[in-house]
Amino acid sequence: MTTTAWPLLAEAHDALLNAVKGVGDDQWQLPTPCDQWTVTQVLQHAAGDQIGFAAALTGGDGPDENPFAPSGTAIADPISYTAAATGAAAEAWAGVAADAEAVPVPVPPNSLDAVTGVGACALDAAVHAWDIAKATGQDQPLSEEAATAILIAAKQIVEPLRAWGAYAPALEPQDGDDAVAALLRYLGRDPEWTA
Secondary structure, three states, rough: OOOOOHHHHHHHHHHHHHHHHHOOOOOOEEEEEOOOEHHHHHHHHHHHHHHHHHHHHHOOOOOOOOOOOOOOOOOOHHHHHHHHHHHHHHHHOOOOOOOOEEEEEEEEEEEEHHHHHHHHHHHHHHHHHHHHHHHOOOOOOOOOOHHHHHHHHHHHHHHHHHOOOOOOOOOOOOOOHHHHHHHHHHHHOOOOOOO
């Protein structure tokens, strides 16, 4: 059996889990950079997407609810909920060879090479880690190196998803943007967002 280490995915998953750990009990209903979604809804979406990636790779069950219509219902144990979703995705990706030319993914075009596919999975976890952290007053959780690598994957998958409303239009780059700001602007997020 293949056991592939994916450091970028591990970093993105850690960022998401750490952001969730930093949410106060009274912060789950706060607004986020994801228009119309609360912190709870962003987490439901992010966890659902990680389960979706795992299901695409393994043929297992997908998320319990539509990640693009999160209920906002309180999550009893957000840390365990997040760890289960990211753990499922990490385990599924560990079974994918790094040089695989085509792996199934739950986003168009529904098949990507392994490096781009894992980048797409990392993108989802990382950007929603940022959303949650930003909404709850935490430090931004992404490293420059991760943002640079994720932007490469983003440029291969995001444009078709914009038409479906999954991403807002890209924002113009600004002088002085670091790699994290460049990634966020490409994904239609304002690095200086406030509620």
